[in-house]
Amino acid sequence: MLPATERLDVLDIERLLRQKAYFVLHAPRQTGKTTAMLELARRLTASGKFISVLVSMEVGAGFPDNVGLAENAVLSSWRQSIRFQLPKELHPSQWKTSAPEGQRIADFLTEWSLEAQRPLVIFIDEIDALQDNVLISVLRQLRAGFPQRPTAFPSSVALIGLRDVRDYKVKSGGSPYLNTPSPFNIAVRSFTLRNFTGEEIRTLLAQHTAETGQPFTEAAQERIVDLTLGQPWLVNALAKVCVEELVEDLTMPIEVDHVNEAKERLIQRRLTHLDQLTDKLREERVRHVIEPILAGQVLDAIPLDDRDYVTDLGLVRRLQVGGLA
Template sequence: MPRWFNTAGPCNPADHYMLPALRRLPEVRRLIDQKSYFVVHAPRQVGKTTALLSLARELTTEGRHVAALVSMEVGAAFPRDVGAAEAAVLESWRNATRSQLPPELCPPSFPEAPPGSRIAAALAAWTEAAPRPLIVFLDEIDALRDEVLISVLRQLRDGYRNRPEHFPLALCLIGLRDVRDYKVEVGDSDTLGTASPFNIKVRSLTLRNFTAEEVAELYAQHTADTRQPFEPEALARAFELTQGQPWLVNALAKVAVEELVPNTAQPVRRADIDRAKALLIERRETHLDSLAERLREPRVRHILEPMLAGLTLGDVPEDDLRFIQDLGLVRMAATGGLEVANPIYREIIPRVLANTAMASLPRLPATWLRADGRLDIERLMEAFMAFWRQHGQPLLSTAPYHEIAPHLVLMAFLHRVANGGGSLEREYAIGTGRMDVCLRHGPDTLAMELKVWRDGEKDPLDEGLAQLDGYLAGLGLSSGWLIIFDRRNGQPPLAERTHATTAVTRASRRVTVLRA
């Protein structure tokens, strides 16, 4: 039976290409040996469930413990009914343990208990009936909220003192967030802001991404099974685009080998990986959709918005910085400062934020195309200015991030151009005050530098020309656009102030300067 690249649910070595599950969590064994209660948190679909389900099976097979992974997720349907949530959770535990353990190691019938104590009572009964010390992995713990979450955490803390004879020897909470970031209404906050309901934890661990060598190792399993190689440039490109994010690594390969290069006699090339990336972004696969949902959360927005605008962050709480990194959206760059976690996220974030503007666009005839299908840069500029004068102002109000509203409306327009047979690439970095955009359409490439002129600042023309000069040099181009969005108060309407002029950079590159 052939194996495949898995993008849905836990991996099974009999069905899926996968790496040793615990390689990325080397500390877990020591914590269990030390009878610890601990937390494993990481973004969705990086392998948490796969790794800890595998460990539970290993521990049980070794014969010294009874170990199982059970989920808390079904309790999320009852955010304010503790008893109903507990009943749903315990029923799911019965089903999960039947599939993981032999009958003699499954938990006994869970005892009757008042609401608010049923989880602890079930764990106590299971521990007492087990022939060996019990280890439990509680998955999707942060799917619970409010009273239910607080109740469960307090039951675990209260039972902790009764271990190992009457409560699990070791226990792990698994979720997207660390304990202090669990969603719960506490005073004026919507998170715990503290680990106190579960202050028995010893450590919080984060599951890391794959390394470049591990991406190559994973893809080599497909080659071993099918003899279809990935060329070295394809392997390097896959890691470059994903930075080792496990779902993206698997998804790129899955699209490449199943859809783009199904003939295993042909190798997977760099161009195939790029085409797979474009398809994933276009389809907004489940993982990318769940990522998009996070962008409107206030704690995410007030970090991502200045990043996209190229501004400094200002006074951002340390918890929020840690939270957005834990979600996997951003990371600390090797040279310092935050950056978006990988190029695929970097491309999809502005695209998602521009969705409303894209949906609101009027019908735009492709006047920017010549008869031979090539891009006419002059007519594209004329089309954009006409569009901006007529539709720019109302579309600005559709952008979810105010600071970069003009950028997002421009992105919506350019996506309409790119959808006719091109691609759009974006580069942005914190504290640079800029966003670089590259429109590719067949053999034609147009590079743009986007700047914003705000109150109290000087005209960004000179700085923008210098920045665009460097961007054009990197792309090997002799001309480009500098677009300056004037966001100062008291300016004339967009229709009156939108105009284009020309300028020349220090390196003698010709620039069209659009003021909008």
């Protein structure tokens, strides 16, 4: 395994934490965002300078039209995360909030900040699981509490998801977009989590060889790099099929043909991660980007927001010379 934090701009993030800044981390699914930020939270708490925890908004998705129920579900989930990640002496003394609907997230964070022995650094995962009024409510609560940091609100907050939440245009009723500025315009920086480099892929495969004695041929390694472009889930999935299904004899090397067969098996199995991406291809705004690329046409007429959306999903990548592929 490679430490997920190596693919983060950790030095820049630590600088922002010293500045009490709020920021965003966005990257496609299954790239290691949660793992990286969980490890960073542990590191920050262990430093003795902060109390840091990774919490999630995912359970709030079950209540898309009810802010109060979503808040209650989210806070219940947060309690479990805090209890698991932090020693008891760093827990908040009060787990419940009597605040009215639409203020419960902020109230919980305020009360904890006021009593905390160190500045709070909160990493909020799965922010884009929330929709419409629930999402707007949470973002506005964070924005409203921002001026009170670090005494009465977290010193730093990071929102983690598929997209840059600063650019969200939240759909509402019959109107295409809410006529309101971004509810999270307090974020000063947006980070992403890069894919593995070719060298990192080779390092991962070499770890398997060191542990088992089974090598990947140079050609097989290059094929994995070419097929995955370093997408972490794909790298691990291809290698797993190769070593656990196709070549169980550890004295035999993994060849290019094995990698190609592993690719076909992953496609045929329609695993959840790949199925989700397939479903996205049916969206009109995705097709408007993908179809011109496949036809070799320019994307000048395609809205930038649509191009960013498809890139954030991991369906296309930005080229160093400009454009998408």
